[in-house]
Amino acid sequence: MEHIKELLYKMADDLLVIGHRNSEWTGLGPILEEDIAFSSMAQDKIGHSQALFQILHQLGEPEPDTNAFMREAKQFHNAQFLELQNDDYDFSTIRHFLFDHADQLRFDNLANSSYEPLAKVARKIKGELKYHVFHADIWLNKLGNGNEESHARMQTALNNAWNYALGMFEKGDYEEQLIADTIFEGEQSLQNRWLAVITPIIEKANLKIPAEKDWEPVLGGRKGYHTENLDQLVNEMSEVFRIEPGVEW
């Protein structure tokens, strides 16, 4: 079962961390409607994460709250891309666009996974992700084609985000087994599909994907190597829970 756990952990952590980051926009968005939108997506992401931690619990791992709130940053398996600070709305929107397309394609594939508990959850989740991607596409287009400043900001954010985004497709130790058991299509296949989907949308937004010769995926997140941003995030997230772990809050 180690191969399934590896897959579940990286997904659950991606979703927990990006959900946490999305929630940081609450009260601070550029317009009220975007506060509300990011908060909705944050709630979905955290909920999806919880569903995956629940499956992990059924596989013998700690119960979801303990698992999510009591580990140290180095025990997290999320891609570094997701732990980076929200920065400005440009970077947040680009990350939202790049991650959510990958997330949607991943859950689309997992909806047909041979591991039924995950397939069942994926079939439910993928319906919600349609709206996340819809939101991301609209904003990429609006800001990419907005005015000179918004266009320049979005291009810069895309350039800065790109190699981190490629790090989402870092392979795990059990990659071949997951593919062989038809549990998951594998990161390479997912990345290819992702590129095919996002490229025309990025072009329509009048933006350019960095030249392929400059692609250098930022790896390590899946194996527990993180930036200091994750330490901060995990400390903050678990601050209250750790006052008295294991009791009801």
Added chain:
Amino acid sequence: MYGNAYIDPNEKANAMIAGEDPIKLAEFEARIARGEKIEPKDWMPKEYRKQLIRMIEQHGHSEIIGALPEGTWITRAPGFKRKLALMAKVQDEVGHAQLLYSAAETLGKSREDMINDLITGKSKYSNVFNYPAYTWADACIIAWLIDAGAIINQVANAKGSYGPYCRALDRICTEESFHLKYGHDNVVTLATGTPTQRKMVQEALTRWWPPIMHFFGPSDKISSHTEILMRWKVKMASNDDMRQQFLNMYVPKIWDLGLVIPDANLKKNEETGKWDYTEPDWDEFKRVINGGGPCNAERLAVRRMAEEKGRWVRAALLRKDEKYVTPLA
């Protein structure tokens, strides 16, 4: 969530209706007396419009500023259940601001102008949000008792005379009643929890009691100005009546949890049927409302920063060929 709009008691009553057409004014007042709602395109006295804009705007501001002290606890909420619930709650509050700004816009002031007046300090918001939420327990006390106070105020105002505001309040009150349950559940969990949790919640209650008592505002000065606002159904209940209603509903619930309210004089007076309490420090209230509270500067600075940081996004959305449309509230 929201307290009462701050109405300057020194404003002259006769100035309120000066220059109004007496026939139209009489018709307007008769409609309100019959229980009809006033709608955006109907005739209304200038002062009615002005007072309502001020009141709805302050209410909207309170919602977005109120999202700040609670919002800081979203990223610290202990466990999935609390994290999800708090996110949904604060999101509701921001949604209330959106509804309220739309209602105020029907009276002719744009959201942008309202937000500008907020960040320049020209327009007020509920005083209670100028106090800090030091611990998770503070956020729980806010969600229970401040929202409880807000419901009392908003249920009263929902019976007012201006249609768009009433309809917005009806929707808001439905959501607030969930917040109240959420807040109560949190406080019960802490109050019946470990000694550390009990200590946290008691300290939070002790800190928040004075702002809670301030929440409905000082006793109304009986003036013809207040009388007109009540006749126009802009102001629906006196501050003291709302405070009494709050005490009646929540003091027994607080005591049931074994928590101590930091007012030795607080008790129900059997003769009058009303609650006796130590008069809140109204000088402190005025000092805070005028900018001297522990968090006034921080709250406005955060809001100003959010406006500044988001300016380029709003600029990118502007289209020359689009026209301003009055929202349907």
